[in-house]
Amino acid sequence: MSISPIAQNTRNQSWWVEHLNEIGLLIALFVLVAVFSQTAPNFLSDRNLINILRSAAYVGIVAFPMTFVIIAGEIDISVGPAVAFAGVAFAQLVSAFAIPIPLALLLVCAFGALLGGVSGWLKVRYAVPTFISTLALWSALRGGALWWSDALPVIVPSREFRAVLGGDFLGLPTVVWLMLATFVLFSYLAILSRYGRHIYALGANAAAVAALGINSARLRISIMASTGIFAALVGVLIDARLGSGNANAATGLEFDVIAAVIVGGTLLTGGHGRMTGTLLGVLVIAVLANGLVLNGVDPDVQQVVRGGVILLAVLVNAALAKRAHGATGK
Amino acid sequence: MSRQSENSTLLEMRDIAVSFGAVRALDGVSFSLKAGEVLGLMGDNGAGKSTMVKTIAGNLTPTSGSIHLSGQPTIFNGPSDARAAGIEVVYQDLALCNNLSAAENVFLGREIMHRIAGIPVAVNGREMRDRAARLFEELQSDTRANQMVNSMSGGQRQAVAIARTRLNKSRIVLLDEPTAAISVRQVEQVLKLIKRLQEQGVAVVLISHRMPDVFSVADRIVVLRRGTKVADVMTAKTSPEEVTGLITGAVERVGV
Ligand SMILES: Nc1ncnc2c1ncn2[C@@H]1O[C@H](COP(=O)(O)OP(=O)(O)OP(=O)(O)O)[C@@H](O)[C@H]1O
Ligand SMILES: [Mg+2]
Numbered sequence: 402m403s404i405s406p407i408a409q410n411t412r413n414q415s416w417w418v419e420h421l422n423e424i425g426l427l428i429a430l431f432v433l434v435a436v437f438s439q440t441a442p443n444f445l446s447d448r449n450l451i452n453i454l455r456s457a458a459y460v461g462i463v464a465f466p467m468t469f470v471i472i473a474g475e476i477d478i479s480v481g482p483a484v485a486f487a488g489v490a491f492a493q494l495v496s497a498f499a500i501p502i503p504l505a506l507l508l509v510c511a512f513g514a515l516l517g518g519v520s521g522w523l524k525v526r527y528a529v530p531t532f533i534s535t536l537a538l539w540s541a542l543r544g545g546a547l548w549w550s551d552a553l554p555v556i557v558p559s560r561e562f563r564a565v566l567g568g569d570f571l572g573l574p575t576v577v578w579l580m581l582a583t584f585v586l587f588s589y590l591a592i593l594s595r596y597g598r599h600i601y602a603l604g605a606n607a608a609a610v611a612a613l614g615i616n617s618a619r620l621r622i623s624i625m626a627s628t629g630i631f632a633a634l635v636g637v638l639i640d641a642r643l644g645s646g647n648a649n650a651a652t653g654l655e656f657d658v659i660a661a662v663i664v665g666g667t668l669l670t671g672g673h674g675r676m677t678g679t680l681l682g683v684l685v686i687a688v689l690a691n692g693l694v695l696n697g698v699d700p701d702v703q704q705v706v707r708g709g710v711i712l713l714a715v716l717v718n719a720a721l722a723k724r725a726h727g728a729t730g731k
Numbered sequence: 732m733s734r735q736s737e738n739s740t741l742l743e744m745r746d747i748a749v750s751f752g753a754v755r756a757l758d759g760v761s762f763s764l765k766a767g768e769v770l771g772l773m774g775d776n777g778a779g780k781s782t783m784v785k786t787i788a789g790n791l792t793p794t795s796g797s798i799h800l801s802g803q804p805t806i807f808n809g810p811s812d813a814r815a816a817g818i819e820v821v822y823q824d825l826a827l828c829n830n831l832s833a834a835e836n837v838f839l840g841r842e843i844m845h846r847i848a849g850i851p852v853a854v855n856g857r858e859m860r861d862r863a864a865r866l867f868e869e870l871q872s873d874t875r876a877n878q879m880v881n882s883m884s885g886g887q888r889q890a891v892a893i894a895r896t897r898l899n900k901s902r903i904v905l906l907d908e909p910t911a912a913i914s915v916r917q918v919e920q921v922l923k924l925i926k927r928l929q930e931q932g933v934a935v936v937l938i939s940h941r942m943p944d945v946f947s948v949a950d951r952i953v954v955l956r957r958g959t960k961v962a963d964v965m966t967a968k969t970s971p972e973e974v975t976g977l978i979t980g981a982v983e984r985v986g987v
Contacts, residue, residue, distance in 0.1 A: 609826035
């Protein structure tokens with residue numbers, strides 16, 4: 402079995418050329434781990450490794466649907482505020498409205514789907530770029546979260562909730578298992594489903610997809626809804642960890658998510674990307690952030706280093722894409 | 732050739748008119764098409780060729796006139812109706828996806844799935860590759876099923892677009908300027924493809940501005956000028972010079 406629908410059919414190129422990006426990320430991951438394990442004594446402790454995985458999980462759960470969004474030629478920059486808003490909304494529904502936890506979870510995910518779906522619909526109906534509609538959401542959702550919570554933590558009054566969704570399962574945090582489940586789900590969609598095939602096609606040639614009688618409006622709306630759903634899920638998971646909904650949660654999460662997808666080799670121009678690349682991108686970014694903290698690097702300098710790493714990855718990807726897909730990367 | 736279906740009229744367009752507001756793109760055009768026949772549809776820019784193709788393909792509803800398939804009056808409410816009736820179109824921009832392979836493009840929107848208890852669970856890449864490979868073989872094209880479209884020549888891309896029309900064994904294939912943007916050698920390939928279709932009993936409507944292409948494959952030539960038919964002649968009974976005159980208006984009418 403090959404790893405992607407693209408690789409599977411590129412018999413004229415070697416598997417190695419097609420997967421240079423993932424191989425490079427794997428090497429980068431090993432180098433980072435090797436360096437940090439020397440420079441920070443606690444880096445390889447179980448506790449720290451679990452911390453890395455947990456922070457990777459919050460990013461990863463949104464990064465896999467985001468990979469599809471970017472493959473389809475769209476973007477969703479509202480995921481950070483969407484996480485915060487869902488966290489506050491969930492806590493309010495449970496505490497102030499006494500709605501049962503499963504129902505509250507369903508409601509915030511449905512609301513996330515609705516907002517994402519509206520961005521998709523605005524693109525389909527009025528050609529509003531998703532960058533613009535999600536920029537509006539980015540502002541509105543953070544503001545909404547602050548307003549609805551008075552900028553104070555909203556306590557979720559349930560011990561079981563914290564224990565189950567915020568706790569561990571078989572030795573790993575529950576969120577890590579959920580990230581793996583999301584990875585498996587989106588890998589299946591990307592490699593084996595008809596839906597995924599159409600998403601790749603949409604990102605490359607939307608006119609062709611429409612001419613062949615494929616419902617491209619449904620593709621676009623559903624894919625934008627997916628980041629909304631998974632961002633809402635992460636909002637609830639953060640509530641479970643903290644025991645409360647916080648309007649300032651997940652600040653800058655959109656940056657980490659999009660960076661992970663791009664570092665993972667997905668092209669912003671649409672049509673190309675793989676879930677395995679995103680998984681590695683998520684891990685590289687989480688390890689890097691953690692290692693910089695453990696090494697006592699000044700927080701401002703951390704930002705500069707992360708920015709530099711992303712720039713480097715984009716340059717490398719552009720060069721690789723040129724080799725793998727021809728001059729334009731298309 | 733003595734295939735009996737070749738005598739039967741497959742498609743008949745009767746007195747077709749199409750207007751876009753004040754513009755009369757087609758003004759009462761009639762012609763017929765037999766199985767296994769290649770019809771060259773010619774005319775100057777804006778003469779109404781693409782409008783005719785879109786009408787046959789169900790993309791446009793004629794303002795007046797009727798369409799008869801195997802003698803039956805037919806109304807298409809959209810491209811999928813026409814496709815269900817065995818009519819396929821290859822548009823000039825081809826509608827291919829560069830990031831997918833030849834086989835994936837051929838089956839785009841009609842993917843073959845592995846099924847468990849009737850429920851589609853996964854795309855059947857091998858089956859699609861095999862069937863695409865067989866289609867390319869039938870068309871005698873050197874296109875490989877797992878080749879990526881972005882590494883293909885213009886002729887191979889045409890083969891992918893034409894292979895698509897063979898999926899549900901269409902009876903009529905409409906080609907809108909398939910040789911406009913490709914090299915001389917690739918033109919040869921495409922003309923060969925058209926002959927393959929013809930041998931399989933498919934009726935082909937070829938739109939082209941290139942005189943030699945039309946004369947080498949078409950059995951019959953219809954010329955449109957400003958939305959009306961000014962010629963309907965067997966290729967053997969006319970010449971490139973005469974057709975050029977018909978297109979420009981230097982020759983008034985032939986065979987109508
Ligand atoms: N959607 C439309 N709306 C308005 N007018 C149209 C439309 N489509 C075609 N026309 C007009 O109808 C006439 C015939 O156009 P058509 O595209 O059929 O020409 P053609 O013979 O295919 O020309 P070409 O060789 O340039 O492709 C032209 O005057 C064109 O401007
Ligand atoms: Mg035209």
